[in-house]
Amino acid sequence: MKKKYELLYVLNGTLTDEALNEQMTRVQAVVEAVAEIEEVFIWGRRKLAYEIQDLRDGYYVIIHFHAEPDQPQNIERLLRITDFVLRYLITVSENDYMPSVKQLSEKEIDELSVEDPEELVEQMIIESAQGDQEVSEEEPAESVEESVEQASEEVEAVETVSDAVVDAEQTSEERTAE
Numbered sequence: 001m002k003k004k005y006e007l008l009y010v011l012n013g014t015l016t017d018e019a020l021n022e023q024m025t026r027v028q029a030v031v032e033a034v035a036e037i038e039e040v041f042i043w044g045r046r047k048l049a050y051e052i053q054d055l056r057d058g059y060y061v062i063i064h065f066h067a068e069p070d071q072p073q074n075i076e077r078l079l080r081i082t083d084f085v086l087r088y089l090i091t092v093s094e095n096d097y098m099p100s101v102k103q104l105s106e107k108e109i110d111e112l113s114v115e116d117p118e119e120l121v122e123q124m125i126i127e128s129a130q131g132d133q134e135v136s137e138e139e140p141a142e143s144v145e146e147s148v149e150q151a152s153e154e155v156e157a158v159e160t161v162s163d164a165v166v167d168a169e170q171t172s173e174e175r176t177a178e
Contacts, residue, residue, distance in 0.1 A: 002066040007031065009079065009088040013045045013057030020059055023084045028063065030078045035067035052086045
């Protein structure tokens with residue numbers, strides 16, 4: 001029985017587009033040899049979190065594919081011996097694949113045109129919280145709004161403490177200078 005898999009790999013980000021396309025074609029050929037490719041998402045050039053082989057930029061690509069459970073091992077074996085793939089990761093997709101980009105419709109864009117940016121941020125946080133977990137009868141939407149308010153208050157408290165620390169340091173420096 002075939003399973004859904006996701007392959008994320010990173011290529012040398014300093015190469016030309018032609019060289020990158022050639023390398024992506026090679027990786028796709030490796031995957032197609034043992035699996036059925038469903039989608040290919042190109043994330044493009046991004047800064048690496050740390051240097052890999054003295055490189056600071058990588059070219060990220062995601063491939064969604066269906067394969068028998070023993071085939072990802074073969075793909076990993078072939079990717080491990082290729083010089084042009086800096087890093088790779090194959091995961092099993094239990095549910096839907098990871099969304100690559102959220103595209104907004106015209107209606108959503110119009111709804112986001114809010115005069116008060118703070119109101120927009122709160123609205124997005126509430127929608128995100130409701131989307132991540134279903135709001136049950138025991139936890140009404142009001143509790144999510146309360147959580148947002150509480151988080152905002154905590155941020156303000158941290159900022160106040162931070163300001164007080166800066167003031168105290170300045171005062172002690174002034175006394176030391178005298």
